[in-house]
Amino acid sequence: MKPKILLVDDEKEITNLIEVYLKNEGFEVTTCFDGQAAKEQIETQEFDIALLDIMLPYVDGLELLSLIRQAHNYPVIMLTAKDDEIDKITGLSIGADDYITKPFRPLEVVARIKAQVRRYSQYNPTTAQNSSVLSTKGLYMDTDKRIVLLNEETISLTPKEFGILKYLLENKGKALTSEDIFQEVWQDKYFEASNNTIMVHIRHIREKMNDAVDKPKYIKTVWGVGYKID
DSSP states (O other), rough: OOOEEEEEEEEEHHHHHHHHOOOOOOOOEEESSSHHHHHHHHHOOOOOOEESSSOOOSOOOHHHHHHHHHHHHEEEEEEESSSSSSHHHHHHHOOOOEEEEOOOOHHHOOOOHHHHHHHHHOGGGGGGTTTTEEEEHHHHHHHHTTTEEEEEEEEOOOOHHHHHHOOOOOOOOOOEHHHHHHHHHHHSSSOTHHHHHHHHHHHHHHHHHOSSSSOEEEEEEEEEEEEEEE
16 A cells, blocks of 8 residues: 655645655655645544644644644654744744754655654554554544554444444445445344334444534444445
């Protein structure tokens, strides 16, 4: 799997140049040119690392860093056009992993990015390139070890709850019917009453994850269809 990077800078020439270098190094790159677009990506996508400029339109880089740290622990490197110690101290205090001051050499940026990704993968077993690991937005599941972590906190699930969450994560972005879920997890014939069984288990999973029913972040109800995780 290619490591995924969020690249945010309003200077398009710089952004496009770094993107070319990163793609040549095997990265999957998502680029944004303002803070609002980056915020939407952070809230809906999972990344292995982010490279954020501090000075951005709409939402600045420090605010984006704070947003990332609310739900994710992947590395964040900050870009700054000035050697401002206050910005650096502020960024480091809220979770920045590294700083690069403009102007810079693209090869140095790529080397620092690769070093952070390598270090993070080495010391974070939940992010290792392992087919047994499923993840989205701070939620990690190791299907081999049968471990579920939400924002680095362990979530205790019953075998059926684990099976439901696993099936949803394996089909991330796809709406699954109650019949799909029941037949996959229970390995049994689906009856009308089985829908209530699924509803109860979904409710219990949401409660354990503190996932609001009216505005769920993780397990979403697709009315008339079933459930999905984005």
